[in-house]
Amino acid sequence: MPLDARVATSLAEAAGLLAADQRIRLLAGGTLVMRDVNEGRLLDGTLLRVTDPAFRQMNTSGARIELGAGVTMAMVMNNRDLAYLHAAARAVGGPAIRHMATVGGNLFAATPYGDFAVALLALDALVMVQSGYGSPRPIALEEFLNARERGVSGLVTSVQFARPQNAGDFRFAKVSRVKPKGLSVMSIAAHLPNSGGRISQPRVAYGAMAPAPVRARGVERALEGKSLDMAGIQAAKAAALEGTRPATDAIATEWYRREVLPVHLGRLLTGDGR
Numbered sequence: 001m002p003l004d005a006r007v008a009t010s011l012a013e014a015a016g017l018l019a020a021d022q023r024i025r026l027l028a029g030g031t032l033v034m035r036d037v038n039e040g041r042l043l044d045g046t047l048l049r050v051t052d053p054a055f056r057q058m059n060t061s062g063a064r065i066e067l068g069a070g071v072t073m074a075m076v077m078n079n080r081d082l083a084y085l086h087a088a089a090r091a092v093g094g095p096a097i098r099h100m101a102t103v104g105g106n107l108f109a110a111t112p113y114g115d116f117a118v119a120l121l122a123l124d125a126l127v128m129v130q131s132g133y134g135s136p137r138p139i140a141l142e143e144f145l146n147a148r149e150r151g152v153s154g155l156v157t158s159v160q161f162a163r164p165q166n167a168g169d170f171r172f173a174k175v176s177r178v179k180p181k182g183l184s185v186m187s188i189a190a191h192l193p194n195s196g197g198r199i200s201q202p203r204v205a206y207g208a209m210a211p212a213p214v215r216a217r218g219v220e221r222a223l224e225g226k227s228l229d230m231a232g233i234q235a236a237k238a239a240a241l242e243g244t245r246p247a248t249d250a251i252a253t254e255w256y257r258r259e260v261l262p263v264h265l266g267r268l269l270t271g272d273g274r
């Protein structure tokens with residue numbers, strides 16, 4: 001049977017259709033799906049578009065942020081309330097890709113893609129997933145990414161997270177060989193809330209250092225209660241590799257990724273990460 005296309009006018013309809021037939025695949029920005037089609041990996045089934053405006057809605061002014069899964073990287077970059085996320089959105093491909101690539105699609109993008117997901121992981125984001133005609137249920141992004149290797153079903157309707165109290169508490173860096181739009185040697189995101197100069201409940205995440213974006217729990221432990229001074233940064237760098245499982249691919253070897261991670265983490269923490 002050839003590939004065909006359908007349109008769902010509501011999120012509930014889209015989730016219902018996805019639940020009813022495993023051969024239906026959501027077409028969000030299509031930057032990855034259409035590559036599968038064009039390169040012959042996806043030859044039959046149904047591509048499903050969602051036209052519900054809620055899919056591309058953003059609530060960005062309050063303390064709790066919600067981004068519809070269909071929001072594009074370009075939409076994030078055009079939103080001043082989301083300035084702390086601009087570097088992460090800018091890290092995704094070139095301008096043409098960013099006008100199509102969605103927040104939801106980035107959660108499914110295989111390593112070394114998934115740069116925006118790394119930022120969301122450091123923001124402790126919740127993924128709203130709707131399976132069938134029920135209501136969307138929240139899943140911690142970390143759990144969602146762990147489950148991804150086993151195959152995630154359902155429609156991602158949005159992501160939610162708490163706005164960083166100070167934009168400067170949030171940092172993101174992508175390391176790539178080709179500027180400005182090469183693939184990730186790695187990406188690092190850090191949310192470093194502090195009280196009286198001491199870091200409290202930091203969240204640090206890596207991209208391309210494991211099969212999916214991962215939290216850097218050793219770094220988080222090392223930074224808890226510390227200042228971002230030489231000693232604090234050295235402690236974080238010493239714990240940088242904990243929990244990492246980088247791959248060797250066309251961009252970098254596993255060895256190289258391990259070698260340079262502490263250096264780039266140190267730069268990010270000193271405020272020199274780019």
Ligand SMILES: Cc1cc2nc3c(=O)[nH]c(=O)nc-3n(C[C@H](O)[C@H](O)[C@H](O)COP(=O)(O)OP(=O)(O)OC[C@H]3O[C@@H](n4cnc5c(N)ncnc54)[C@H](O)[C@@H]3O)c2cc1C
Nearest residue numbers: 028029030031032033093101102104105108109114115156
């Ligand atoms: C040339 C090029 C350069 C790229 N560079 C980068 C880069 O630098 N960094 C990076 O992170 N990525 C990069 N990508 C990968 C990709 O563009 C992004 O990861 C993008 O965010 C994927 O989103 P999309 O909307 O295009 O996904 P799609 O292609 O529409 O979908 C991807 C997969 O996710 C599923 N899906 C999408 N949205 C949902 C949803 N809401 N609910 C359930 N399933 C869903 C689809 O069914 C499909 O299986 C690049 C891609 C290309 C082609």
